[in-house]
Amino acid sequence: xxxxxxxxxxxxxxxxxxxxxxxxxxxxxxxxxxxxxxxxxxxxxxxxxxxxxxxxxxxxxxxxxxxxxxxxxxxxxxxxxxxxxxxxxxxxxxxxxxxxxxxxxxxxxxxxxxxxxxxxxxxxxxxxxxxxxxxxxxxxxxxxxxxxxxxxxxxxxxxxxxxxxxxxxxxxxxxxxxxxxxxxxxxxxxxxxxxxxxxxxxxxxxxxxxxxxxxxxxxxxxxxxxxxxxxxxxxxxxxxxxxxxxxxxxxxxxxxxxxxxxxxxxxxxxxxxxxxxxxxxxxxxxxxxxxxxxxxxxxxxxxxxxxxxxxxxx
Numbered sequence: 001x002x003x004x005x006x007x008x009x010x011x012x013x014x015x016x017x018x019x020x021x022x023x024x025x026x027x028x029x030x031x032x033x034x035x036x037x038x039x040x041x042x043x044x045x046x047x048x049x050x051x052x053x054x055x056x057x058x059x060x061x062x063x064x065x066x067x068x069x070x071x072x073x074x075x076x077x078x079x080x081x082x083x084x085x086x087x088x089x090x091x092x093x094x095x096x097x098x099x100x101x102x103x104x105x106x107x108x109x110x111x112x113x114x115x116x117x118x119x120x121x122x123x124x125x126x127x128x129x130x131x132x133x134x135x136x137x138x139x140x141x142x143x144x145x146x147x148x149x150x151x152x153x154x155x156x157x158x159x160x161x162x163x164x165x166x167x168x169x170x171x172x173x174x175x176x177x178x179x180x181x182x183x184x185x186x187x188x189x190x191x192x193x194x195x196x197x198x199x200x201x202x203x204x205x206x207x208x209x210x211x212x213x214x215x216x217x218x219x220x221x222x223x224x225x226x227x228x229x230x231x232x233x234x235x236x237x238x239x240x241x242x243x244x245x246x247x248x249x250x251x252x253x254x255x256x257x258x259x260x261x262x263x264x265x266x267x268x269x270x271x272x273x274x275x276x277x278x279x280x281x282x283x284x285x286x287x288x289x290x291x292x293x294x295x296x297x298x299x300x301x302x303x304x305x306x307x308x309x310x311x312x313x314x
Contacts, residue, residue: 001185004080004100005048006030006066011170012086013051015107018174019084020055024181027078028059030066032089067093075099082184084177085139094141102184104139107177109169110202111135111151113194116144117202121169122162125227127200128219131155132165134173136180138191147191150183152176159249161229210234211311212245214263218279222250225281236274236309238265243309246293247285255280263309270297274309 034043110120133153183189
């Protein structure tokens with residue numbers, strides 16, 4: 001089976017490696033263009049490009065637009081049997097989707113149609129999903145709306161973070177794509193239309209999302225902290241300075257009296273509690289502005305906190 005692989009981040013790189021190790025003929029890899037990073041704007045290759053080079057794949061394409069006529073013509077000349085797309089980052093046009101014999105197969109990090117969009121992994125944690133997983137599907141022109149081929153499910157851990165779930169689903173997705181390609185080649189898979197109900201949009205993450213609103217309930221805040229870890233992360237402000245929150249948990253007992261102002265902070269016995277709109281959070285790892293990450297107990301040995309955390313510098 002002649003495979004073209006399209007992807008960009010490390011989640012996709014693990015899928016590429018799995019397909020390669022399974023013995024499929026990868027005739028080309030397509031990824032987003034290299035991006036300038038750092039003070040000197042040095043071009044940094046995508047994780048998929050790095051993996052392709054590591055595997056010795058010679059044909060690496062990085063079009064500015066996947067809709068470019070010359071790019072589409074070249075893909076047609078390559079005569080792929082299938083195009084595998086994992087976190088490529090762009091919606092593909094029908095002209096490209098129609099080229100391969102077996103169509104374009106996408107691996108999506110959600111139990112479709114639950115989370116469609118750019119950040120399904122993090123939103124599954126933020127919203128407290130009891131189960132999640134990966135889905136392979138035949139792509140159409142919609143946003144993650146194609147007919148489903150195979151599904152793999154897992155139950156997130158109680159302390160699951162966006163980062164830890166990312167790693168689990170990347171490994172699961174690598175297994176899934178190999179099983180899917182085998183099933184497609186054998187003709188044993190029957191595409192199943194996605195249900196119309198139950199779909200949510202997993203919007204792109206932004207740094208502003210991490211600015212904690214202490215008026216929200218404690219359970220939701222705790223999930224937000226886990227879901228946005230390690231990126232973009234969560235934070236609050238205290239006495240005019242930013243305080244990044246790396247790890248937290250629900251307070252295991254009632255700390256504050258009813259009616260306490262949300263955001264009220266209390267340091268007690270080496271622990272730091274913050275009142276929420278309902279319940280309280282115990283912060284266990286934090287990072288003061290312009291300083292290193294540290295355990296809360298270490299921070300409290302040299303700092304006094306007695307005030308209110310907020311969403312602005314104040």
